[in-house]
Amino acid sequence: MTRTGPVVVATEADDQTADLVITELNRRGVPVVRFNPADIGADLAVSARFGTCPDPMDGQVRTPSRTADLTSVRALYWRRPTWPDFNRLEADDARFATAQVRHGLGGVLYALPNCRYVNHPLRNAEAEHKPLQLAVAQHLGLTVPPTVVTNDLEQAREFMGAHREVVYKALRWTPYRQGEVGLTTWTEPVTVDELDESISVVPHLFQARVDKVADLRVVVVGTRVFAVRIDSDLLDWRRDYDALTYSVIDLPDRLATALIACLEHFRLASGSFDLAIDRAGDIHWLELNPNGQWGWLEDETELDLTSAFVDLLTQGAS
Template sequence: MTETGPVVVATEADDQTADMVITELNRRNVPVVRFNPADIGADLAVSARFGTCPAPMAGQVRTPSRIAGLAGIRSLYWRRPTWPDFGHLDGPDARFAAAQVRHGLGGVLYALPGCRYVNHPLRNLEAEHKPLQLAVAQRLRLTVPPTLVSNDLDEARAFISAHREVVHKVLRWTPYRQGDTGLTTWTEPVAADELDESVTVVPHLFQARVDKVADLRVVVVGTRVFAVRIDSDLLDWRKDYGALSYSVVDLPGRLEKALTAYLEHFGLSSGSFDLAIDREGESHWLELNPNGQWGWLEDATGLPLTSAFADLLERGGP
């Protein structure tokens, strides 16, 4: 991989965090090709050849203003891409077309030779599964709150009764709309008598509530670790960013080592961790977002997160 190859950024049109990184890469005169997979057939074309040249794969991706040779891409920043849904087609045709894009364009992007992924999309997908996250966290001796994943109504009620203060979390964030209204699912308290047979339809995540005094958001970028303490009175601090205060902190060496080992386990270059700090100062594992937001933290604290991501992408290599 030559050091002069472009950085490819795959993301949606409105992505201020990606804009910050692209601006920094432009300042460094690093070539950038940006696209969204949803633009396939309009502003995005891909061609990949196999078995006709010494390299495992040759070809290019092309936008109206940029061309990137597949063998020359130094890094792929997989930010917030969206896939086409082909809503103008009938159901079977739409599902067929969507599958071809994910396995065609996606398969090409997943196979780039000599490329640094931040992060590889398939590694992201693996690391997003919360039961797997919990198991790996416990294996690495992080403090994991008692947690139940179940669609068994009796099990869920017994768990809540045993731990008394319990919260419910979604297993994966999913866009959800009722009519024209977008809905968000927060971490919320739950009582045993609130549950009914609807619990049996899908698995749910129930977790003993941590008696916390603050939250930690830890962003790891390559070998660099940035930790921010978030103080508020909120159970779920995402509900009101205006109610938050921030302070940059240093992590205990054992915790920092465990979080970097966590990313290594999944083959990730970066990730955003959420932990809760209890009254004794102990950090409790909550979750990893392998592609979490961090731009607002740089604005609030001055941490050089944009520079760290640009360093990683500029360096390239597997």
């Protein structure tokens, strides 16, 4: 039976993709409670009780304008939330406070009874590990470019010697600033001459470059598959959105089934996949973003992704 309680949306203040979903939820008359975990202690309060009622947990999460009973939440849309950094505190106090929020507020949100998560934050965190993604993709029969994850200089040199062109990818995107300037790590070509012993400090991901003619961004929502071909001359299409052209395509059934199986493996309700089409028309796995952006694709292609996500959220727990 579909629950009639609110959909909780956890995200940062400026999130246009979340705005699309909330607008559609409002249009359908579905109650919504939106907050950002970073607002704890200011515009956000949580109270959860255990061992005092028939349910495993009860309580409330409250914002200045909304209250949600924890036992009635039908879905949690974990979009782009941020956590407080407590930078006004001394370093040890800030670490302690941060841990209490992540394990207190986070722990409550991770334990909502009979709730559909899109996606569960702990499942997101697991699925973000690229080496694990690569292993799962190959197990599912997807074509994975030759890849090495290493901090061993000789292993990196040997890998580059075996492949004509190699690219470097960050193992995980992290906020990075130099002064007031925000920086981004792109997928970049790398040559053996650029390597030195400094790579021993952390593992690096090196991958044989796919001789691609186009990229694919595939958004899977439940069992619904939305595939968009992205044409450009860019190695990393994120560098220049103005240089991209888009076309909606149908994936081969076998590939669509494998991508759905990938989400099932990680126990995710949705995910955004990046793939590449080579000159022979073969499709290569690149990565899974379990909480990828999709709002701009709806603008460019008129795919009704918003409705797909709202359909999933309003179904409640499966």
